[in-house]
Amino acid sequence: MTQAHCAFCDGPVGVESRETVEHFRPKSRFPELAYQWENLFPCCDMCQSKKLERFDPALLKPDEADYAFERYFVANYLTGKVEPLPGLDDTTKKRAEVTIAMYGLNIEARKIARIREWESYCRDAAPCLDDYSYRFFLA
Numbered sequence: 479m480t481q482a483h484c485a486f487c488d489g490p491v492g493v494e495s496r497e498t499v500e501h502f503r504p505k506s507r508f509p510e511l512a513y514q515w516e517n518l519f520p521c522c523d524m525c526q527s528k529k530l531e532r533f534d535p536a537l538l539k540p541d542e543a544d545y546a547f548e549r550y551f552v553a554n555y556l557t558g559k560v561e562p563l564p565g566l567d568d569t570t571k572k573r574a575e576v577t578i579a580m581y582g583l584n585i586e587a588r589k590i591a592r593i594r595e596w597e598s599y600c601r602d603a604a605p606c607l608d609d610y611s612y613r614f615f616l617a
């Protein structure tokens with residue numbers, strides 16, 4: 479369903495990172511959801527290690543019916559950062575900020591990786607978006 483990309487950062491899983499299963503609502507706090515399909519997401523090691531057993535109801539869930547990266551975030555191609563979309567109402571902006579913080583989406587290594595991927599994508603004569611990491615950043 480994610481073409482071997484992490485559901486949260488869209489980084490690669492299975493090659494550069496173990497493919498793990500993220501319990502969106504942590505099983506330690508929501509044991510009744512431990513095996514519920516709607517609570518499970520393919521996830522990279524980095525996102526897992528940043529979020530751990532934390533949960534905030536403001537966290538954006540990537541399978542929400544109206545979820546789209548461009549509805550909440552904007553990519554900064556100079557810095558590699560993912561930022562809340564300007565003009566969001568306070569509640570929606572907080573959701574974007576919580577999601578960025580909880581999954582560590584703007585740690586230095588990720589910003590550098592996004593810029594490298596962007597540069598590679600731009601050099602590709604016939605790019606296939608699914609072959610790249612951070613597709614939301616590139617598109």
Ligand SMILES: [Zn+2]
Pocket residue numbers: 484485486487488489521522523524525526
């Ligand atoms: Zn990830």
